[in-house]
Amino acid sequence: MSEAKVRLYVDQPLGPGQPVSLNADQAHYLFSVMRLGPGAAVLLFNGQAGEWRATVETAGKRAGSLRCAAQTAPQVMPPDLWLLFAPIKKARTDFIVEKAVELGAARIVPVLTEFTNAERVRVDRLQAHAVEAAEQSGGTFVPEVAEPVKLARLLQDWPEGRRLIFCDEGLHDRPVGFGDLAATDAPGPWAILIGPEGGFSAAERARLHALPFARPVGLGPRILRADTAAVAAITLWQAHLGDWR
Protein backbone atom coordinates (compact mmCIF):
# COMPACT_ATOMS: atom_id res chain seq x y z
CA MET A 1 0.00 0.00 0.00
CA SER A 2 1.15 3.53 -0.76
CA GLU A 3 2.00 5.91 2.07
CA ALA A 4 -0.75 8.36 3.02
CA LYS A 5 0.25 11.94 2.19
CA VAL A 6 -2.92 13.61 3.40
CA ARG A 7 -4.59 13.86 6.82
CA LEU A 8 -8.19 14.92 6.70
CA TYR A 9 -10.78 15.77 9.36
CA VAL A 10 -14.23 14.42 8.48
CA ASP A 11 -17.44 14.94 10.42
CA GLN A 12 -18.53 11.31 9.90
CA PRO A 13 -18.32 7.96 11.69
CA LEU A 14 -15.07 6.01 11.28
CA GLY A 15 -14.61 2.27 11.81
CA PRO A 16 -13.53 -0.94 10.09
CA GLY A 17 -14.89 -1.02 6.52
CA GLN A 18 -16.82 2.21 7.11
CA PRO A 19 -17.58 4.18 3.90
CA VAL A 20 -16.87 7.94 4.05
CA SER A 21 -18.25 10.43 1.53
CA LEU A 22 -16.47 13.67 0.69
CA ASN A 23 -18.02 17.09 0.23
CA ALA A 24 -17.09 19.37 -2.67
CA ASP A 25 -14.28 21.16 -0.82
CA GLN A 26 -12.70 17.92 0.36
CA ALA A 27 -12.98 16.34 -3.11
CA HIS A 28 -11.38 19.42 -4.67
CA TYR A 29 -8.53 19.30 -2.17
CA LEU A 30 -7.85 15.55 -2.49
CA PHE A 31 -8.32 15.09 -6.23
CA SER A 32 -7.47 18.46 -7.82
CA VAL A 33 -4.96 19.98 -5.39
CA MET A 34 -3.26 16.82 -4.07
CA ARG A 35 -3.99 14.87 -7.28
CA LEU A 36 -4.97 11.64 -5.53
CA GLY A 37 -6.92 8.99 -7.43
CA PRO A 38 -8.70 5.71 -6.69
CA GLY A 39 -6.56 3.41 -4.54
CA ALA A 40 -4.67 6.27 -2.85
CA ALA A 41 -4.35 6.16 0.93
CA VAL A 42 -5.58 8.98 3.19
CA LEU A 43 -5.54 9.36 6.98
CA LEU A 44 -8.88 10.37 8.50
CA PHE A 45 -9.98 11.49 11.96
CA ASN A 46 -13.28 12.81 13.28
CA GLY A 47 -12.31 14.08 16.73
CA GLN A 48 -13.71 11.02 18.52
CA ALA A 49 -12.52 7.75 16.96
CA GLY A 50 -8.77 8.13 16.61
CA GLU A 51 -7.00 8.16 13.23
CA TRP A 52 -7.90 5.76 10.43
CA ARG A 53 -6.23 4.78 7.22
CA ALA A 54 -8.71 4.89 4.34
CA THR A 55 -8.52 4.26 0.60
CA VAL A 56 -10.04 6.37 -2.16
CA GLU A 57 -12.79 4.43 -3.96
CA THR A 58 -14.32 7.04 -6.24
CA ALA A 59 -12.82 10.41 -7.17
CA GLY A 60 -15.00 13.07 -8.80
CA LYS A 61 -14.79 16.81 -9.30
CA ARG A 62 -17.31 17.68 -6.60
CA ALA A 63 -17.64 14.45 -4.65
CA GLY A 64 -15.85 11.23 -3.82
CA SER A 65 -15.83 8.32 -1.46
CA LEU A 66 -13.31 6.56 0.74
CA ARG A 67 -13.42 3.37 2.77
CA CYS A 68 -11.75 2.96 6.18
CA ALA A 69 -9.25 0.14 6.51
CA ALA A 70 -7.55 0.13 9.92
CA GLN A 71 -7.03 2.45 12.89
CA THR A 72 -3.56 3.99 12.79
CA ALA A 73 -3.65 6.00 16.05
CA PRO A 74 -5.86 6.02 19.15
CA GLN A 75 -8.09 8.92 20.05
CA VAL A 76 -6.20 11.35 22.32
CA MET A 77 -8.30 13.90 24.17
CA PRO A 78 -6.67 17.05 25.57
CA PRO A 79 -7.04 17.91 29.26
CA ASP A 80 -10.14 19.95 30.19
CA LEU A 81 -8.58 23.35 29.57
CA TRP A 82 -10.41 26.27 27.95
CA LEU A 83 -8.50 29.08 26.31
CA LEU A 84 -10.31 32.41 26.59
CA PHE A 85 -8.69 35.25 24.67
CA ALA A 86 -9.50 38.76 23.55
CA PRO A 87 -9.29 38.72 19.73
CA ILE A 88 -6.52 40.80 18.21
CA LYS A 89 -5.35 41.30 14.63
CA LYS A 90 -6.35 38.54 12.22
CA ALA A 91 -2.95 36.90 11.74
CA ARG A 92 -2.25 36.83 15.48
CA THR A 93 -5.74 35.53 16.29
CA ASP A 94 -5.20 32.72 13.76
CA PHE A 95 -1.89 32.03 15.40
CA ILE A 96 -3.45 31.76 18.87
CA VAL A 97 -6.02 29.25 17.59
CA GLU A 98 -3.34 27.17 15.82
CA LYS A 99 -1.11 27.06 18.90
CA ALA A 100 -4.00 26.23 21.27
CA VAL A 101 -4.80 23.21 19.11
CA GLU A 102 -1.18 22.02 19.00
CA LEU A 103 -0.51 22.56 22.69
CA GLY A 104 -3.75 20.88 23.68
CA ALA A 105 -6.79 22.99 24.63
CA ALA A 106 -10.29 21.50 24.79
CA ARG A 107 -12.27 24.64 23.91
CA ILE A 108 -11.43 28.09 22.54
CA VAL A 109 -13.56 31.12 23.40
CA PRO A 110 -13.09 34.64 21.98
CA VAL A 111 -13.82 37.10 24.79
CA LEU A 112 -14.75 40.75 24.35
CA THR A 113 -13.23 42.95 27.05
CA GLU A 114 -13.41 46.72 27.55
CA PHE A 115 -10.16 47.30 25.66
CA THR A 116 -10.70 44.65 22.97
CA ASN A 117 -10.01 46.24 19.64
CA ALA A 118 -10.60 43.65 16.94
CA GLU A 119 -12.20 43.33 13.57
CA ARG A 120 -15.35 41.20 13.56
CA VAL A 121 -14.58 37.70 14.79
CA ARG A 122 -15.53 35.10 12.18
CA VAL A 123 -16.03 31.94 14.20
CA ASP A 124 -16.46 29.72 11.13
CA ARG A 125 -13.06 30.82 9.82
CA LEU A 126 -11.39 30.26 13.20
CA GLN A 127 -13.04 26.82 13.46
CA ALA A 128 -11.70 25.91 9.99
CA HIS A 129 -8.29 27.10 11.16
CA ALA A 130 -8.51 24.81 14.20
CA VAL A 131 -9.36 21.86 11.92
CA GLU A 132 -6.38 22.64 9.70
CA ALA A 133 -4.06 22.88 12.72
CA ALA A 134 -5.20 19.44 13.91
CA GLU A 135 -4.80 17.98 10.40
CA GLN A 136 -1.26 19.31 10.11
CA SER A 137 -0.01 18.59 13.61
CA GLY A 138 -1.13 14.97 13.78
CA GLY A 139 -3.80 15.59 16.41
CA THR A 140 -7.00 13.56 16.64
CA PHE A 141 -9.06 16.19 18.48
CA VAL A 142 -10.40 19.53 17.25
CA PRO A 143 -11.39 22.03 19.96
CA GLU A 144 -14.66 23.87 19.47
CA VAL A 145 -14.28 27.58 18.75
CA ALA A 146 -17.20 29.19 20.59
CA GLU A 147 -19.14 32.33 19.67
CA PRO A 148 -17.55 35.50 21.09
CA VAL A 149 -18.89 36.46 24.52
CA LYS A 150 -18.54 39.58 26.65
CA LEU A 151 -16.25 39.13 29.65
CA ALA A 152 -18.90 40.32 32.15
CA ARG A 153 -21.43 37.80 30.80
CA LEU A 154 -18.86 35.00 30.78
CA LEU A 155 -17.97 35.60 34.44
CA GLN A 156 -21.62 35.91 35.43
CA ASP A 157 -22.43 32.49 33.92
CA TRP A 158 -19.19 30.86 35.04
CA PRO A 159 -19.48 27.04 35.33
CA GLU A 160 -19.15 25.68 38.83
CA GLY A 161 -15.87 23.94 39.64
CA ARG A 162 -13.80 25.44 36.79
CA ARG A 163 -10.80 27.50 37.91
CA LEU A 164 -9.79 30.59 35.90
CA ILE A 165 -6.16 31.63 35.44
CA PHE A 166 -5.76 35.20 34.29
CA CYS A 167 -2.49 36.76 33.31
CA ASP A 168 -2.16 40.01 35.21
CA GLU A 169 0.28 42.45 33.65
CA GLY A 170 0.62 44.16 37.01
CA LEU A 171 2.42 41.06 38.35
CA HIS A 172 5.76 41.43 36.55
CA ASP A 173 7.78 41.14 39.73
CA ARG A 174 6.01 38.09 41.07
CA PRO A 175 7.22 34.58 40.30
CA VAL A 176 5.21 32.78 37.65
CA GLY A 177 3.09 30.70 39.94
CA PHE A 178 1.81 27.80 37.81
CA GLY A 179 3.78 25.51 40.11
CA ASP A 180 2.04 27.12 43.10
CA LEU A 181 -1.34 26.36 41.53
CA ALA A 182 -0.33 22.73 41.02
CA ALA A 183 0.57 22.54 44.71
CA THR A 184 -2.59 24.16 46.09
CA ASP A 185 -5.41 23.44 43.64
CA ALA A 186 -7.09 20.06 43.28
CA PRO A 187 -7.20 18.47 39.80
CA GLY A 188 -10.18 19.42 37.67
CA PRO A 189 -11.27 21.73 34.87
CA TRP A 190 -9.42 24.98 34.21
CA ALA A 191 -9.53 27.99 31.91
CA ILE A 192 -6.84 30.49 30.92
CA LEU A 193 -7.88 34.07 30.13
CA ILE A 194 -5.58 36.25 28.01
CA GLY A 195 -6.42 39.95 27.86
CA PRO A 196 -6.11 42.28 24.87
CA GLU A 197 -2.93 44.17 23.92
CA GLY A 198 -4.12 47.09 26.05
CA GLY A 199 -4.59 44.88 29.12
CA PHE A 200 -7.67 44.63 31.31
CA SER A 201 -9.43 47.77 32.53
CA ALA A 202 -9.09 48.67 36.22
CA ALA A 203 -12.70 47.56 36.80
CA GLU A 204 -12.08 44.23 35.05
CA ARG A 205 -8.91 43.61 37.06
CA ALA A 206 -10.71 44.39 40.32
CA ARG A 207 -13.57 42.08 39.40
CA LEU A 208 -11.23 39.26 38.39
CA HIS A 209 -9.19 39.56 41.58
CA ALA A 210 -12.37 39.32 43.67
CA LEU A 211 -13.63 36.08 42.08
CA PRO A 212 -13.17 33.01 44.29
CA PHE A 213 -12.40 30.77 41.29
CA ALA A 214 -9.84 33.12 39.70
CA ARG A 215 -6.05 32.79 40.08
CA PRO A 216 -3.79 35.67 38.96
CA VAL A 217 -0.40 34.66 37.54
CA GLY A 218 2.56 36.59 36.17
CA LEU A 219 4.46 35.70 33.00
CA GLY A 220 7.94 36.99 33.64
CA PRO A 221 9.57 40.41 33.73
CA ARG A 222 9.13 41.35 30.06
CA ILE A 223 5.96 42.59 28.35
CA LEU A 224 4.54 39.82 26.18
CA ARG A 225 2.25 40.26 23.21
CA ALA A 226 -1.15 38.62 23.68
CA ASP A 227 -0.28 35.76 21.31
CA THR A 228 3.00 35.07 23.12
CA ALA A 229 1.23 35.17 26.48
CA ALA A 230 -1.34 32.62 25.25
CA VAL A 231 1.33 30.14 24.14
CA ALA A 232 3.44 30.65 27.29
CA ALA A 233 0.45 30.24 29.62
CA ILE A 234 -0.84 27.05 27.95
CA THR A 235 2.70 25.63 27.97
CA LEU A 236 3.16 26.27 31.70
CA TRP A 237 -0.31 24.96 32.46
CA GLN A 238 0.37 21.74 30.53
CA ALA A 239 3.72 21.27 32.25
CA HIS A 240 2.37 21.82 35.78
CA LEU A 241 -1.32 20.87 35.64
CA GLY A 242 -1.95 19.15 32.30
CA ASP A 243 -0.78 16.12 30.34
CA TRP A 244 2.86 17.13 29.86
CA ARG A 245 3.68 16.12 33.45
Place this chain on the structure above:
Amino acid sequence: MSEAKVRLYVDQPLGPGQPVSLNADQAHYLFSVMRLGPGAAVLLFNGQAGEWRATVETAGKRAGSLRCAAQTAPQVMPPDLWLLFAPIKKARTDFIVEKAVELGAARIVPVLTEFTNAERVRVDRLQAHAVEAAEQSGGTFVPEVAEPVKLARLLQDWPEGRRLIFCDEGLHDRPVGFGDLAATDAPGPWAILIGPEGGFSAAERARLHALPFARPVGLGPRILRADTAAVAAITLWQAHLGDWR
Protein backbone atom coordinates in the same frame (compact mmCIF):
# COMPACT_ATOMS: atom_id res chain seq x y z
CA MET B 1 5.82 67.41 27.50
CA SER B 2 3.89 65.32 24.99
CA GLU B 3 3.69 61.56 25.41
CA ALA B 4 6.19 59.55 23.38
CA LYS B 5 4.42 57.47 20.71
CA VAL B 6 7.51 55.90 19.20
CA ARG B 7 10.20 53.58 20.62
CA LEU B 8 13.34 53.43 18.54
CA TYR B 9 16.51 51.37 18.72
CA VAL B 10 19.61 53.41 17.89
CA ASP B 11 23.18 52.15 17.64
CA GLN B 12 24.57 55.21 19.42
CA PRO B 13 25.50 56.31 22.94
CA LEU B 14 22.65 57.50 25.18
CA GLY B 15 22.99 59.70 28.26
CA PRO B 16 21.92 63.01 29.79
CA GLY B 17 21.94 65.73 27.11
CA GLN B 18 23.42 63.30 24.58
CA PRO B 19 22.72 64.28 20.93
CA VAL B 20 21.55 61.42 18.66
CA SER B 21 21.56 61.60 14.87
CA LEU B 22 19.12 59.65 12.71
CA ASN B 23 19.89 57.79 9.52
CA ALA B 24 17.67 58.08 6.43
CA ASP B 25 15.43 55.12 7.35
CA GLN B 26 14.87 56.36 10.88
CA ALA B 27 14.21 59.92 9.70
CA HIS B 28 11.69 58.61 7.15
CA TYR B 29 9.92 56.57 9.81
CA LEU B 30 9.77 59.32 12.43
CA PHE B 31 9.00 62.32 10.24
CA SER B 32 7.15 60.93 7.19
CA VAL B 33 5.40 57.81 8.55
CA MET B 34 4.78 58.88 12.17
CA ARG B 35 4.66 62.59 11.24
CA LEU B 36 6.66 63.80 14.23
CA GLY B 37 8.24 67.24 14.17
CA PRO B 38 10.63 69.32 16.30
CA GLY B 39 9.76 69.12 20.00
CA ALA B 40 8.12 65.68 19.75
CA ALA B 41 9.14 63.07 22.32
CA VAL B 42 10.62 59.68 21.35
CA LEU B 43 11.83 56.78 23.49
CA LEU B 44 15.29 55.49 22.58
CA PHE B 45 17.32 52.44 23.59
CA ASN B 46 20.63 51.07 22.36
CA GLY B 47 20.72 47.63 23.99
CA GLN B 48 23.09 48.75 26.75
CA ALA B 49 21.98 51.95 28.45
CA GLY B 50 18.30 51.41 29.27
CA GLU B 51 15.51 53.49 27.76
CA TRP B 52 15.74 57.26 27.33
CA ARG B 53 13.25 59.95 26.58
CA ALA B 54 14.54 62.19 23.81
CA THR B 55 13.19 65.23 21.96
CA VAL B 56 13.32 65.90 18.23
CA GLU B 57 15.57 68.89 17.49
CA THR B 58 15.78 68.84 13.70
CA ALA B 59 13.57 66.90 11.30
CA GLY B 60 14.62 66.45 7.66
CA LYS B 61 13.66 64.14 4.84
CA ARG B 62 16.78 62.00 5.06
CA ALA B 63 18.25 62.98 8.41
CA GLY B 64 17.38 64.40 11.77
CA SER B 65 18.62 64.83 15.29
CA LEU B 66 17.32 64.20 18.77
CA ARG B 67 18.60 65.03 22.23
CA CYS B 68 18.29 62.73 25.24
CA ALA B 69 16.52 64.14 28.30
CA ALA B 70 16.11 61.52 31.03
CA GLN B 71 16.31 57.77 31.48
CA THR B 72 12.81 56.25 31.55
CA ALA B 73 13.71 52.57 32.18
CA PRO B 74 16.80 50.74 33.36
CA GLN B 75 18.75 48.36 31.13
CA VAL B 76 17.40 44.81 31.54
CA MET B 77 19.59 42.01 30.21
CA PRO B 78 18.08 38.58 29.47
CA PRO B 79 19.58 35.48 31.08
CA ASP B 80 22.48 33.85 29.17
CA LEU B 81 20.30 31.66 26.95
CA TRP B 82 20.99 31.00 23.27
CA LEU B 83 18.23 29.88 20.95
CA LEU B 84 19.52 27.61 18.18
CA PHE B 85 16.92 26.71 15.56
CA ALA B 86 16.77 25.14 12.13
CA PRO B 87 15.25 27.79 9.84
CA ILE B 88 11.84 26.98 8.38
CA LYS B 89 9.46 28.95 6.19
CA LYS B 90 9.94 32.72 6.24
CA ALA B 91 6.88 33.70 8.27
CA ARG B 92 7.55 31.05 10.91
CA THR B 93 11.24 31.92 11.13
CA ASP B 94 10.29 35.57 11.65
CA PHE B 95 7.90 34.43 14.33
CA ILE B 96 10.59 32.44 16.16
CA VAL B 97 12.89 35.47 16.21
CA GLU B 98 10.12 37.77 17.46
CA LYS B 99 9.13 35.38 20.25
CA ALA B 100 12.75 34.73 21.32
CA VAL B 101 13.20 38.49 21.77
CA GLU B 102 9.98 38.86 23.79
CA LEU B 103 10.56 35.81 25.98
CA GLY B 104 14.18 36.77 26.64
CA ALA B 105 17.00 35.08 24.71
CA ALA B 106 20.51 36.54 24.65
CA ARG B 107 21.58 35.23 21.21
CA ILE B 108 19.79 33.64 18.25
CA VAL B 109 21.63 31.22 15.94
CA PRO B 110 20.15 29.67 12.77
CA VAL B 111 21.46 26.08 12.56
CA LEU B 112 21.61 23.96 9.42
CA THR B 113 20.79 20.31 10.13
CA GLU B 114 20.58 17.35 7.75
CA PHE B 115 16.83 17.76 7.29
CA THR B 116 16.80 21.58 7.26
CA ASN B 117 14.76 22.70 4.31
CA ALA B 118 14.75 26.46 4.17
CA GLU B 119 15.11 29.27 1.74
CA ARG B 120 18.35 31.21 2.11
CA VAL B 121 18.60 32.72 5.59
CA ARG B 122 18.96 36.50 5.43
CA VAL B 123 20.60 37.39 8.72
CA ASP B 124 20.26 41.16 8.17
CA ARG B 125 16.50 40.78 7.76
CA LEU B 126 16.20 38.60 10.87
CA GLN B 127 18.32 41.07 12.84
CA ALA B 128 16.03 43.91 11.76
CA HIS B 129 13.09 41.77 12.85
CA ALA B 130 14.69 41.30 16.28
CA VAL B 131 15.14 45.09 16.60
CA GLU B 132 11.49 45.64 15.70
CA ALA B 133 10.36 43.04 18.24
CA ALA B 134 12.34 44.81 20.98
CA GLU B 135 10.99 48.21 19.91
CA GLN B 136 7.40 46.97 20.05
CA SER B 137 7.56 44.87 23.20
CA GLY B 138 9.22 47.47 25.42
CA GLY B 139 12.50 45.57 25.72
CA THR B 140 15.83 47.32 26.17
CA PHE B 141 17.98 44.49 24.79
CA VAL B 142 18.29 43.18 21.21
CA PRO B 143 19.76 39.68 20.84
CA GLU B 144 22.36 39.20 18.13
CA VAL B 145 21.20 37.04 15.22
CA ALA B 146 24.31 35.06 14.24
CA GLU B 147 25.31 33.78 10.81
CA PRO B 148 23.86 30.31 10.06
CA VAL B 149 26.14 27.46 11.07
CA LYS B 150 26.08 23.74 10.37
CA LEU B 151 25.08 21.63 13.35
CA ALA B 152 28.20 19.44 13.18
CA ARG B 153 30.47 22.51 13.21
CA LEU B 154 28.49 24.12 16.03
CA LEU B 155 28.84 21.03 18.23
CA GLN B 156 32.53 20.66 17.37
CA ASP B 157 33.27 24.23 18.49
CA TRP B 158 30.91 24.12 21.47
CA PRO B 159 31.85 26.65 24.21
CA GLU B 160 32.95 25.11 27.48
CA GLY B 161 30.47 25.30 30.33
CA ARG B 162 27.33 25.94 28.23
CA ARG B 163 24.62 23.26 28.53
CA LEU B 164 22.54 22.34 25.49
CA ILE B 165 18.86 21.40 25.74
CA PHE B 166 17.56 19.62 22.67
CA CYS B 167 13.95 18.73 22.11
CA ASP B 168 13.84 15.08 21.16
CA GLU B 169 10.65 14.09 19.33
CA GLY B 170 11.28 10.51 20.38
CA LEU B 171 10.54 11.48 24.01
CA HIS B 172 6.76 11.96 23.78
CA ASP B 173 6.05 9.63 26.69
CA ARG B 174 8.60 11.12 29.03
CA PRO B 175 7.72 13.96 31.40
CA VAL B 176 8.92 17.37 30.29
CA GLY B 177 12.01 17.55 32.40
CA PHE B 178 12.87 21.26 32.65
CA GLY B 179 12.19 20.99 36.38
CA ASP B 180 14.60 18.04 36.51
CA LEU B 181 17.30 20.17 34.90
CA ALA B 182 16.72 22.92 37.45
CA ALA B 183 17.21 20.34 40.21
CA THR B 184 20.38 18.72 38.86
CA ASP B 185 22.24 21.35 36.84
CA ALA B 186 24.16 24.23 38.39
CA PRO B 187 23.30 27.78 37.26
CA GLY B 188 25.19 29.03 34.23
CA PRO B 189 24.87 29.52 30.47
CA TRP B 190 22.43 27.41 28.44
CA ALA B 191 21.30 26.90 24.87
CA ILE B 192 18.08 25.46 23.44
CA LEU B 193 18.25 23.63 20.10
CA ILE B 194 15.05 23.24 18.05
CA GLY B 195 15.22 20.83 15.10
CA PRO B 196 13.56 21.26 11.71
CA GLU B 197 10.01 20.11 10.88
CA GLY B 198 11.41 16.74 9.78
CA GLY B 199 13.23 16.25 13.10
CA PHE B 200 16.88 15.36 13.57
CA SER B 201 18.46 12.54 11.54
CA ALA B 202 19.30 9.29 13.34
CA ALA B 203 22.99 10.22 13.23
CA GLU B 204 22.31 13.67 14.66
CA ARG B 205 20.17 12.25 17.46
CA ALA B 206 22.86 9.68 18.35
CA ARG B 207 25.53 12.38 18.37
CA LEU B 208 23.43 14.72 20.51
CA HIS B 209 22.61 11.99 23.03
CA ALA B 210 26.34 11.17 23.40
CA LEU B 211 27.42 14.75 24.21
CA PRO B 212 28.21 15.30 27.90
CA PHE B 213 26.82 18.84 27.84
CA ALA B 214 23.53 17.93 26.11
CA ARG B 215 20.20 17.32 27.88
CA PRO B 216 17.28 15.76 25.96
CA VAL B 217 13.82 16.95 26.95
CA GLY B 218 10.31 16.12 25.78
CA LEU B 219 7.59 18.68 25.07
CA GLY B 220 4.41 16.78 25.79
CA PRO B 221 2.40 14.09 24.03
CA ARG B 222 1.41 16.05 20.89
CA ILE B 223 3.57 16.84 17.87
CA LEU B 224 4.54 20.51 17.94
CA ARG B 225 5.56 22.60 14.96
CA ALA B 226 9.11 23.94 15.21
CA ASP B 227 7.91 27.46 16.01
CA THR B 228 5.60 26.20 18.77
CA ALA B 229 8.40 24.06 20.20
CA ALA B 230 10.71 27.08 20.31
CA VAL B 231 8.22 29.20 22.27
CA ALA B 232 7.29 26.35 24.63
CA ALA B 233 10.93 25.45 25.34
CA ILE B 234 12.02 29.05 26.05
CA THR B 235 8.96 29.52 28.30
CA LEU B 236 9.74 26.41 30.36
CA TRP B 237 13.42 27.31 30.53
CA GLN B 238 12.59 30.82 31.79
CA ALA B 239 10.15 29.46 34.37
CA HIS B 240 12.55 26.81 35.73
CA LEU B 241 16.05 28.13 35.01
CA GLY B 242 15.73 31.75 33.89
CA ASP B 243 14.43 35.07 35.18
CA TRP B 244 10.74 34.14 35.44
CA ARG B 245 11.37 32.26 38.69
